[in-house]
Amino acid sequence: MGSKQEFISLEGLRVDGRRPREIRKIKFELGVLPRADGSCILEQGMTKVMVAVYGPGEVRGRADHGSKNAVILVNYSSAAFSGNERKKKLRYDKQQAEVCQAVKATFEGVILTRLYPQSQIEIFIEVLQTDGNAVCTCLNGATLALVDAGIPMQDYLIACNAGYIDGTALVDTNAQEDLAGGPRVPVAVLARSQKICHLQLDHKLSRELFDEVLKTAMEGCTQIFNVLDTQIKEHARRQLESASVVSST
Amino acid sequence: MDAAVDATIVTPGELLAVNAAEYLRGHGTYTDESGRLLASVCGVVQRVAKLITIKPMRSRYVPANGDVVVGRITEVQEKNKTWKVDVNGRKEANLLLNAVNLPCGTLRKRDKEDALNMRRMYADSDVLSAEVQEVKGEGKAHLHTRSTKYGKLYNGMLVAVQASLIKKLPQHFVTLEIGVDMILGKNGYIWISITRTDAEKAVAQQIQDKAKEKDVYAPPPYQPTSAAQRQILARVANSIKVLDSAFIAIYPTTIMDVYRASEEANLIPPEMLDKKYQSVLTSTAIRRRGDTAKEFKKNDDMEDDED
Numbered sequence: 045m046g047s048k049q050e051f052i053s054l055e056g057l058r059v060d061g062r063r064p065r066e067i068r069k070i071k072f073e074l075g076v077l078p079r080a081d082g083s084c085i086l087e088q089g090m091t092k093v094m095v096a097v098y099g100p101g102e103v104r105g106r107a108d109h110g111s112k113n114a115v116i117l118v119n120y121s122s123a124a125f126s127g128n129e130r131k132k133k134l135r136y137d138k139q140q141a142e143v144c145q146a147v148k149a150t151f152e153g154v155i156l157t158r159l160y161p162q163s164q165i166e167i168f169i170e171v172l173q174t175d176g177n178a179v180c181t182c183l184n185g186a187t188l189a190l191v192d193a194g195i196p197m198q199d200y201l202i203a204c205n206a207g208y209i210d211g212t213a214l215v216d217t218n219a220q221e222d223l224a225g226g227p228r229v230p231v232a233v234l235a236r237s238q239k240i241c242h243l244q245l246d247h248k249l250s251r252e253l254f255d256e257v258l259k260t261a262m263e264g265c266t267q268i269f270n271v272l273d274t275q276i277k278e279h280a281r282r283q284l285e286s287a288s289v290v291s292s293t
Numbered sequence: 294m295d296a297a298v299d300a301t302i303v304t305p306g307e308l309l310a311v312n313a314a315e316y317l318r319g320h321g322t323y324t325d326e327s328g329r330l331l332a333s334v335c336g337v338v339q340r341v342a343k344l345i346t347i348k349p350m351r352s353r354y355v356p357a358n359g360d361v362v363v364g365r366i367t368e369v370q371e372k373n374k375t376w377k378v379d380v381n382g383r384k385e386a387n388l389l390l391n392a393v394n395l396p397c398g399t400l401r402k403r404d405k406e407d408a409l410n411m412r413r414m415y416a417d418s419d420v421l422s423a424e425v426q427e428v429k430g431e432g433k434a435h436l437h438t439r440s441t442k443y444g445k446l447y448n449g450m451l452v453a454v455q456a457s458l459i460k461k462l463p464q465h466f467v468t469l470e471i472g473v474d475m476i477l478g479k480n481g482y483i484w485i486s487i488t489r490t491d492a493e494k495a496v497a498q499q500i501q502d503k504a505k506e507k508d509v510y511a512p513p514p515y516q517p518t519s520a521a522q523r524q525i526l527a528r529v530a531n532s533i534k535v536l537d538s539a540f541i542a543i544y545p546t547t548i549m550d551v552y553r554a555s556e557e558a559n560l561i562p563p564e565m566l567d568k569k570y571q572s573v574l575t576s577t578a579i580r581r582r583g584d585t586a587k588e589f590k591k592n593d594d595m596e597d598d599e600d
Contacts, residue, residue: 276304
């Protein structure tokens, strides 16, 4: 094999030129699917996801009739062309089931479901391009689509991860850094209250290191929140001006 | 910021007031454990004295008494003597058998035979116009078609837009000067068809009356639409879609603005939907912004707060 991959250069730059605490570039567009109640395409670096939200609407499944809260259904799929190699569609994909469950459980605590008894909110997530940390981008994309749909939530749900390579905590890892095999902690928080809604750890990590990595990830969430909030407010201003609800000053 | 100022844009989780108890909580807000009032949607703050409401950018149609709507039948429930109607809301609306006019205008109690004939009146995926009679809890609307102007719609085209762009108008059944009839459903479903001349209408009525002698549920006859007429309909439909994607209020004046702009720009209907022409087509309609605010303020003051 070749020489050991250097993840932090002498100048302190990562493989893609970022600093350890720098998140990837964010680009998003709301309302991309006109028939959906809410939708978005979100890019974080080279990871790209598309999310559509339908609801609140009539409950389709018989079992969910008469529920006091809105039922949240999540469909997650990652396109065959999203990764480095073309993926075969498996009959039962464990990762798919895990992500669906994680998104559903997380948003059940964020969306104000008690406002819509006997209704359902359906979230469709499609990963178009994955360059690491797709789950966090999916959660952020779902937040954007829900905001676009006007579905009431407690707060923005912002997700970000942090890894630990070569003695440094790195925020928002990309695929190359993921392959290094170091520990990774994706976390999802309510942006303003900083309450943790989702947290994952699949590696062994000492207590002190975990604290440092978690702190780094949560700081990443704050950075992402600032970017998203500013752009969403600008988007809302333009739309509402158009509909003559606010004056254009 | 404490006590959000009217007309500011807020996002979910943003603080509106430190003490929620001092205010009346409207839609789009919620109280957290420490008693603060927070926004739950992204939208604009609307303050009226102590009432704080957030109007979101987008939401499904919220039915209100008296609204004229265009809907599509999703289910025929003969057992419950009800039709389920999709009106672009969070819940499907109900159209009870008791709320429709029986054919030939007879007045009698609905019996089992009427229930079995429901499908001959309105079948699955038929489009109809109706009025909201009542709104039961959680947004379930009850519709009625107790007027000759309401009922099944034929020989036309349905365009679906965001409900928030259609405000309460003096007239929801309008005729454009280019010869197009429109029903602007307050729920965001718009029905457009070619205006028929009185002679054509008389002939169609004659044919239908004759057919009704054999079958009371006979539909009006098919009326051919020429290619030129279909071009006009397509242009109107796309004008409406342009207004929808530009988030501009939809009413006859703005629809004609975009229609005329598309003719001046020499665009064929399919080209109109291209994003690059959006600013050209909407330039006149956007300038009317001040007018609509005044025009609709009159209507808003009259209607109840429907949220």
